[in-house]
Structure formats: structure tokens, C-alpha cells
Amino acid sequence: MCVNNKEGKFLASTSKNKSASKKKPNLKAVSNSASNPTLEEMKKLYREMLLIRRFEEKAGQLYGMGLIGGFCHLYIGQEAVVTGINSVQETQDSVITTYRDHAHMLACGMEARGIMAELTGREGGYSRGKGGSMHMFSKEKLFFGGHGIVGASTSIGTGLGFSHKYREDNGVCIAYMGDGSANQGQVAECYNMAALWKLPVLYVIENNKYGMGTSTARHAAGQLYARGAGYGIPGEQVDGMDVFAVQAAARQALDYVRSGNGPYILEVMTYRYRGHSMSDPANYRTKDEVEERKGNDPIAKLKSMMADQDVSEDDIKSIDKEIKAIVKDSAEFSQESPELPPEELWTDVLVEVE
Numbered sequence: 001m002c003v004n005n006k007e008g009k010f011l012a013s014t015s016k017n018k019s020a021s022k023k024k025p026n027l028k029a030v031s032n033s034a035s036n037p038t039l040e041e042m043k044k045l046y047r048e049m050l051l052i053r054r055f056e057e058k059a060g061q062l063y064g065m066g067l068i069g070g071f072c073h074l075y076i077g078q079e080a081v082v083t084g085i086n087s088v089q090e091t092q093d094s095v096i097t098t099y100r101d102h103a104h105m106l107a108c109g110m111e112a113r114g115i116m117a118e119l120t121g122r123e124g125g126y127s128r129g130k131g132g133s134m135h136m137f138s139k140e141k142l143f144f145g146g147h148g149i150v151g152a153s154t155s156i157g158t159g160l161g162f163s164h165k166y167r168e169d170n171g172v173c174i175a176y177m178g179d180g181s182a183n184q185g186q187v188a189e190c191y192n193m194a195a196l197w198k199l200p201v202l203y204v205i206e207n208n209k210y211g212m213g214t215s216t217a218r219h220a221a222g223q224l225y226a227r228g229a230g231y232g233i234p235g236e237q238v239d240g241m242d243v244f245a246v247q248a249a250a251r252q253a254l255d256y257v258r259s260g261n262g263p264y265i266l267e268v269m270t271y272r273y274r275g276h277s278m279s280d281p282a283n284y285r286t287k288d289e290v291e292e293r294k295g296n297d298p299i300a301k302l303k304s305m306m307a308d309q310d311v312s313e314d315d316i317k318s319i320d321k322e323i324k325a326i327v328k329d330s331a332e333f334s335q336e337s338p339e340l341p342p343e344e345l346w347t348d349v350l351v352e353v354e
């Protein structure tokens with residue numbers, strides 16, 4: 001038997017999950033927690049979301065100028081998702097995501113310079129200009145990419161979960177996927193394996209309402225957060241345009257997973273303001289729809305919340321200035337860093353194993 005309560009939370013009613021469910025607040029309680037963050041916390045989250053927004057806007061500009069080639073998927077509108085989750089994860093946790101990945105890199109502390117230079121195909125980029133937008137990694141930050149194959153982040157993420165368990169390092173893999181990815185067959189296989197072996201994986205579905213140009217109403221049956229039901233995996237839907245709601249839900253979910261209960265599915269309801277990629281004119285939705293969604297912008301909401309809490313305009317302006325400088329510097333670096341010489345075509349192809 002399953003429980004699917006009004007707040008969009010699903011819990012398989014095994015005895016273990018019943019006890020876990022007691023620990024979890026309902027979504028109302030989660031949303032209410034937004035009224036009590038400290039000013040420092042608000043400023044930190046605002047800064048992190050703004051960095052993603054401004055970075056992506058600049059990447060869009062450089063793409064338009066022909067300085068970035070190939071694919072480029074922007075995260076504008078979805079900032080509260082990765083920022084909220086990142087704010088409660090631990091340093092031993094690993095992260096893996098799809099091709100819409102610049103924000104996840106910035107959130108885990110990778111440098112704007114290295115990311116932008118990778119986008120422009122320069123030596124100073126994280127993959128020395130050979131990987132581009134979808135192929136950047138950081139061993140130090142436990143960021144495992146950037147994957148263009150839909151569903152791959154879920155499968156590799158499940159493997160990373162296995163690795164955390166095998167090494168007993170108390171880490172959790174946070175494996176992001178899109179709403180479109182959630183329909184992949186391998187995702188069901190992963191849910192089964194992760195539940196069976198109680199792997200520490202937090203599956204995050206970034207439901208931005210479209211898989212490329214196809215709306216969720218047309219591509220997905222049922223509720224994505226409830227797709228772990230048959231395997232006994234709890235799932236929950238959360239407002240992804242509210243960074244504090246995401247934070248609170250992620251805290252609970254990570255606690256559940258880290259305590260040895262096995263995987264958890266968090267479906268975060270969000271929206272991307274831009275098309276699927278830079279080459280998508282987004283004709284499958286109306287301008288009015290996009291404008292309406294922008295009215296619920298997570299950064300604007302946090303900004304007005306800070307103003308209500310008497311954070312001074314100067315304080316907010318100084319954050320804006322700091323972010324502007326970081327992004328400007330990254331754009332300059334990404335154009336000054338050299339391109340690799342032709343002989344480098346033959347390097348980094350095979351890895352030497354001792």
C-alpha cells in the first residue's frame with residue numbers, strides 16, 4: 001500500500017519508511033521555514049543564485065557573438081534548485097548531472113574562469129577546451145559531470161552511490177536528471193538496484209515542464225516523484241522556485257539517505273526561461289506563459305525578502321557588484337586564454353594506467 005498525501009509527497013508504507021516519514025515535515029512546514037533564515041544565509045543564497053544567473057546570461061551573450069560553439073544549455077530560471085540542495089550537502093557528497101550543468105559546477109565551487117574558458121574552447125578551461133559545455137569535471141569537488149546522454153547521469157550516479165557505500169565514506173551521490181530523463185528505461189533499473197542494495201543516492205528530478213519541446217503532460221504518465229513506489233523508494237515534490245523550500249526538503253531527504261535507508265526521489269518543480277538549448281526558439285510555448293513564470297522568479301523573491309528584513313540597498317548592491325566583477329573576469333579570461341595547438345589533438349585520448 002502507498003500513501004500519496006495532499007502535499008505531493010509519496011511514501012511507500014514499509015515499516016522502515018513509516019518511521020522515516022515521522023521525521024519529515026510536510027511541505028507546509030517546509031515552506032514556513034523560509035521565514036526564519038538568518039540575514040547571512042539569505043545573502044549567501046542570493047549571491048550563489050545571482051552568480052549562476054549572471055554567468056549564464058554572459059554565456060548566452062558570448063554564444064550570440066560566435067565565441068562559444070557547439071551545444072549550450074542555460075540554467076536561467078532554475079537557480080534555486082541546485083543552490084538550495086548544495087547549501088545542505090556535505091563535502092564528501094558527489095554530484096552528477098545532465099548537459100545543463102554550468103550551475104552545478106558553480107554551486108560546488110568550481111571557478112567561473114575555468115568554466116567560461118571551457119565554453120570558448122580555450123586551454124584555461126576545465127577540460128583544456130576539448131570538452132565544451134557538457135564535459136567538465138572536478139575530482140577535487142567530487143563533480144562527475146556534465147553528461148549529454150539522457151539518463152546517463154542517473155546510471156553513473158547510482159554507481160557513485162555504490163562507491164560511497166563500498167568505501168564507507170558517509171557520502172551521498174546527488175544525481176540530477178531532467179523530467180524527460182525520468183522516462184528512460186535505465187532510470188527504472190537504477191531505482192530497482194539502488195533500493196535493493198540501499199545505495200546512498202538522492203535522485204533529483206529537475207522538472208522544468210518540458211523535455212526539449214515536449215511538455216510533461218505529453219511525455220510523462222503519472223507523477224515522477226512516485227515512480228519509485230514499486231521499489232519502496234520515498235518521493236516528494238517540492239517548489240523549485242523557492243530556495244528555502246528546496247533547502248528544507250533536501251535536508252530531510254539527505255538525512256534519510258545518509259542514515260542508511262537507501263535512495264530518495266526529490267522532484268523539484270521549476271522552469272527554464274530559455275529554450276532547451278541556444279538553438280531552440282521555444283515555439284512550443286507562449287511568451288505569456290514564460291512571462292507569467294518569470295513573475296515567480298526565485299532571485300527576485302529572495303531580493304525582496306532581504307529588503308523586507310532590512311538588508312540595506314548598499315549591501316545588495318555590493319553583492320551585485322562582486323558578481324558582476326567575477327563574471328566579467330571570467331569572460332575576459334575565456335577570450336585571452338589561448339587555443340590548444342593542433343598537435344594537442346592527439347593528447348588526452350587514452351589514459352595511461354600504471
Ligand SMILES: Cc1ncc(C[n+]2csc(CCOP(=O)(O)OP(=O)(O)O)c2C)c(N)n1
Nearest residue numbers: 148149150178179180181208210211212276
Ligand atoms: C539517450 C538520448 N536520447 C535522446 C537524446 C536527445 N535529447 C537531448 S535532451 C532530451 C530531452 C530530455 O528531457 P529534459 O531533461 O526534461 O530536457 P530539458 O528540460 O533539458 O529540455 C533529449 C530527448 C539524448 N541526448 N540522449
Ligand SMILES: [Mg+2]
Nearest residue numbers: 178179210211
Ligand atoms: Mg525538462
